[in-house]
Amino acid sequence: MLNQNVPILHIDHLQKNFGKFHALKNITFDIYPGEVFGFIGPNGAGKSTTIRTILGILRASGGRATIFGKDVFKDAVEIHKRIAYVPGDVYLWPNLTGGEIIDLFLKLGHSRHTLKTDELIKKFQLDPTKKARTYSKGNRQKVALIAAFSTKADLYIFDEPTSGLDPLNEEIFQKEVFNLKKNGKAVLLSSHILSEVEKMCDNIGIIRNGEIVETGSLAQMRHLTRTTIKVQTQIQTPELLSMSGVHNVELGNNQTVLSVDSDYLESVMAYLSQKQIVSIQATPPTLEDLFLRYYDSNNGGSNNEK
Amino acid sequence: MKSERFQKTFFLTRFSFKRDWLRLSVWTVVLIGLFVGVAAKFNGLYGSKNAIEQIIKTLKTPAMVSLFGKMPSGPYTTADVFASEMTVFMAIIAAIMNFYFIIHNTRGEEEDGILEMIQAHSVGRLSNLSAALLEVFILNLVIGLIYSLGLQFANLAGTDTNGNFLLGLGLGAVGFMFASIAAVIAQLTDNSRTASILSYLVFGIMYIARMITDVSHSKYTWLVPMGWVEKFSTYKDNNWLPVLLMLILSIIMTLLAFYLNSHRDVGSGLIATRAGKSHASIFLRGPISLSWRLNRVSILVWFFGIMILGATYGSVFNTIGDILKTNPMMKQLLDTKAINAANILIIKEFIALLVIVFAVLALVPGISLINYLKTGESKGYLEIIHATPTSRTRLYFSTLFLATLTSIAVFFGGLYGLYIGGNAVMSHYLDFSIFLRSFYGYLSPLLVLIGISAFLIGWLPKLVAINYGYLILAFFIQYFGKLLKLPDWSAKISPFGFIDKVPVKNFDIATFWWQIGIAVILIGIGYIGYRRRDLIIN
Numbered sequence: 001m002l003n004q005n006v007p008i009l010h011i012d013h014l015q016k017n018f019g020k021f022h023a024l025k026n027i028t029f030d031i032y033p034g035e036v037f038g039f040i041g042p043n044g045a046g047k048s049t050t051i052r053t054i055l056g057i058l059r060a061s062g063g064r065a066t067i068f069g070k071d072v073f074k075d076a077v078e079i080h081k082r083i084a085y086v087p088g089d090v091y092l093w094p095n096l097t098g099g100e101i102i103d104l105f106l107k108l109g110h111s112r113h114t115l116k117t118d119e120l121i122k123k124f125q126l127d128p129t130k131k132a133r134t135y136s137k138g139n140r141q142k143v144a145l146i147a148a149f150s151t152k153a154d155l156y157i158f159d160e161p162t163s164g165l166d167p168l169n170e171e172i173f174q175k176e177v178f179n180l181k182k183n184g185k186a187v188l189l190s191s192h193i194l195s196e197v198e199k200m201c202d203n204i205g206i207i208r209n210g211e212i213v214e215t216g217s218l219a220q221m222r223h224l225t226r227t228t229i230k231v232q233t234q235i236q237t238p239e240l241l242s243m244s245g246v247h248n249v250e251l252g253n254n255q256t257v258l259s260v261d262s263d264y265l266e267s268v269m270a271y272l273s274q275k276q277i278v279s280i281q282a283t284p285p286t287l288e289d290l291f292l293r294y295y296d297s298n299n300g301g302s303n304n305e306k
Numbered sequence: 307m308k309s310e311r312f313q314k315t316f317f318l319t320r321f322s323f324k325r326d327w328l329r330l331s332v333w334t335v336v337l338i339g340l341f342v343g344v345a346a347k348f349n350g351l352y353g354s355k356n357a358i359e360q361i362i363k364t365l366k367t368p369a370m371v372s373l374f375g376k377m378p379s380g381p382y383t384t385a386d387v388f389a390s391e392m393t394v395f396m397a398i399i400a401a402i403m404n405f406y407f408i409i410h411n412t413r414g415e416e417e418d419g420i421l422e423m424i425q426a427h428s429v430g431r432l433s434n435l436s437a438a439l440l441e442v443f444i445l446n447l448v449i450g451l452i453y454s455l456g457l458q459f460a461n462l463a464g465t466d467t468n469g470n471f472l473l474g475l476g477l478g479a480v481g482f483m484f485a486s487i488a489a490v491i492a493q494l495t496d497n498s499r500t501a502s503i504l505s506y507l508v509f510g511i512m513y514i515a516r517m518i519t520d521v522s523h524s525k526y527t528w529l530v531p532m533g534w535v536e537k538f539s540t541y542k543d544n545n546w547l548p549v550l551l552m553l554i555l556s557i558i559m560t561l562l563a564f565y566l567n568s569h570r571d572v573g574s575g576l577i578a579t580r581a582g583k584s585h586a587s588i589f590l591r592g593p594i595s596l597s598w599r600l601n602r603v604s605i606l607v608w609f610f611g612i613m614i615l616g617a618t619y620g621s622v623f624n625t626i627g628d629i630l631k632t633n634p635m636m637k638q639l640l641d642t643k644a645i646n647a648a649n650i651l652i653i654k655e656f657i658a659l660l661v662i663v664f665a666v667l668a669l670v671p672g673i674s675l676i677n678y679l680k681t682g683e684s685k686g687y688l689e690i691i692h693a694t695p696t697s698r699t700r701l702y703f704s705t706l707f708l709a710t711l712t713s714i715a716v717f718f719g720g721l722y723g724l725y726i727g728g729n730a731v732m733s734h735y736l737d738f739s740i741f742l743r744s745f746y747g748y749l750s751p752l753l754v755l756i757g758i759s760a761f762l763i764g765w766l767p768k769l770v771a772i773n774y775g776y777l778i779l780a781f782f783i784q785y786f787g788k789l790l791k792l793p794d795w796s797a798k799i800s801p802f803g804f805i806d807k808v809p810v811k812n813f814d815i816a817t818f819w820w821q822i823g824i825a826v827i828l829i830g831i832g833y834i835g836y837r838r839r840d841l842i843i844n
Contacts, residue, residue: 052841085690087693096600
């Protein structure tokens with residue numbers, strides 16, 4: 001039904017100002033059918049603002065965002081017929097029960113309470129007869145998640161959906177997202193939990209100060225960064241200190257630790273192999289390393305390190 | 307042990323003042339401006355003996371007694387007139403202010419989870435409650451003192467220092483008494499909405515009780531705490547006993563609140579929240595039904611509450627509509643038929659004065675329903691709704707529809723109660739058309755006020771609350787305009803001022819249509835704004 005080559009969500013130089021404050025300066029990325037897109041960035045970087053803009057809750061100040069080829073603000077109602085959304089902070093009407101709210105959300109989205117809904121309620125172990133007033137943060141998130149997962153949509157938007165869930169429920173969440181992916185749905189997942197993003201997402205966008213600083217698959221991103229190598233050799237390796245593409249060298253008696261730019265991996269390995277390797281351990285950069293690389297620097301210029 | 311429970315109370319009180327300073331200042335300035343402003347004008351208004359005699363005649367009619375309380379016996383001075391006109395009214399406003407601050411700062415904080423964070427520090431169990439009470443105690447004391455000083459400066463003919471301080475501090479005391487009552491109620495329920503509803507219910511019962519006792523046997527008014535303000539007998543006997551009673555009741559209520567507070571868990575109330583349905587009923591399916599479902603209790607409370615208030619006012623018709631009582635001479639001058647006609651006219655005059663009360667009260671739930679588009683937005687409740695195919699158009703008009711319907715229904719309920727209550731006691735049947743004339747007459751200004759809220763939602767969502775201020779201003783002008791001899795133009799500030807005295811006068815169709823026109827335009831402009839603006843996010 002959905003053309004794999006046409007993006008479901010297309011964001012092009014999106015901007016949003018609140019008065020003089022530029023919350024979003026330049027957001028550009030696409031999401032295709034069957035893709036889980038991880039949206040990461042620190043607090044206040046503009047993740048939720050981006051999401052609220054593409055939901056038509058906020059009006060863009062510049063640039064363009066379309067979902068299913070339609071304008072996110074003007075055609076919000078048409079678009080919302082085919083999306084499901086779970087906000088970061090789920091607020092539920094205190095005097096309604098969880099079950100009532102799930103049904104209401106489904107009806108508002110032109111869906112119905114189905115067997116799938118009951119199944120999800122059971123899986124997430126939610127008591128739907130309790131008033132929302134008595135729910136914890138995790139339970140409120142479950143209500144929104146159950147409603148979202150039982151909605152038949154083409155684009156699912158989750159804004160830090162698992163921040164209040166326990167590990168068991170987090171796993172159920174991940175399984176459900178895999179099911180969506182299998183069925184060719186598109187998913188936008190904003191998250192802080194990098195292991196979750198690493199595990200689930202095909203492509204990742206890193207946002208910082210209202211700008212997307214990097215997009216691509218984790219593999220592609222890794223290419224841009226360094227592999228950490230711990231090596232033990234019979235012969236000393238002082239040349240490492242002056243080799244190009246090699247950083248943070250710690251020469252030890254027993255073990256040497258170094259970071260290597262991906263592009264120089266081959267030459268470094270060739271050099272090391274001549275030094276009679278006793279043991280070697282290479283760690284690919286984790287998302288956390290990537291993340292920290294973009295955020296740790298105070299000067300804001302991640303590019304000059306490359 | 308004792309001090310441990312109150313640990314950091316003074317710190318929290320100081321913090322509360324810092325947090326609430328704007329709201330506290332606005333309330334203080336408005337209340338003092340109202341009270342002292344009126345006092346300053348009074349020597350000019352009722353300086354002459356003639357003017358005093360005239361107004362006393364009016365104030366002694368049962369209709370006025372039901373609204374302002376019973377007059378002490380004469381002879382009267384300017385200061386007496388002031389005391390009898392302002393005491394009950396200022397007590398009502400004091401109750402509203404104190405309910406707001408106490409419920410907001412105790413149950414409200416608890417509901418929002420702020421209390422939990424505070425309690426996690428080395429703060430006593432009762433510190434938050436006592437800080438909230440201390441805050442409003444100081445507030446009431448300061449306002450009361452400034453009232454007293456204002457009266458000293460206004461120097462009305464017939465005042466004395468003792469009376470000035472009695473009236474000022476007495477009004478402060480009644481405010482704190484209501485605060486302590488609300489503090490108890492806030493312990494009973496587990497959410498601030500129910501606490502507010504219950505507090506106003508208690509207040510409403512007291513108000514009605516004092517009204518009934520005032521027009522029948524005014525010594526029973528001593529049984530109603532709210533009625534104590536009428537017993538000051540300011541500038542006559544200067545009776546401090548009611549103030550003492552209020553303080554005693556306040557202390558009892560405060561201790562009760564402390565007791566209840568230390569015998570319950572944070573976040574819970576004594577009236578527990580029950581489990582509900584696991585599925586939504588088929589009626590809960592869109593914005594209108596959601597709004598109804600969320601607010602049905604308060605809508606019904608408003609509807610029946612106002613209807614009962616109407617019936618109570620109606621039940622004094624036979625006392626009010628008896629011209630012979632205030633003017634026995636009439637019997638010699640007029641025949642029975644003419645007396646009946648005169649009686650009906652008095653009742654119509656009374657209804658004309660009451661309509662504004664019902665109309666203003668009926669607007670409160672309506673405006674509050676509309677304002678939910680803002681509060682629900684900023685608190686995050688509407689975020690998921692906005693992400694569903696529910697259009698802003700639908701949400702806006704659904705909300706307006708329910709709000710308008712609620713206001714009209716509550717307004718109608720009040721008049722209907724008046725009709726039922728009136729006819730229950732009257733020997734002479736009052737036709738329903740008399741009441742309908744008032745109903746039709748006030749429909750258009752009602753809609754203009756709704757329109758103003760709709761406009762604010764679209765363009766100035768952060769300022770939606772100012773329509774309440776406008777409503778209070780409109781009420782004040784309509785209600786007190788004649789008594790305070792306000793200039794004629796002041797009535798034209800609000801849409802109510804353009805309505806002829808219905809049902810005494812006829813319903814004017816032209817006014818009706820131009821006001822409806824304004825309401826429609828306001829709603830339309832508000833819609834344009836609401837459709838294109840950013841929604842408020844937290």
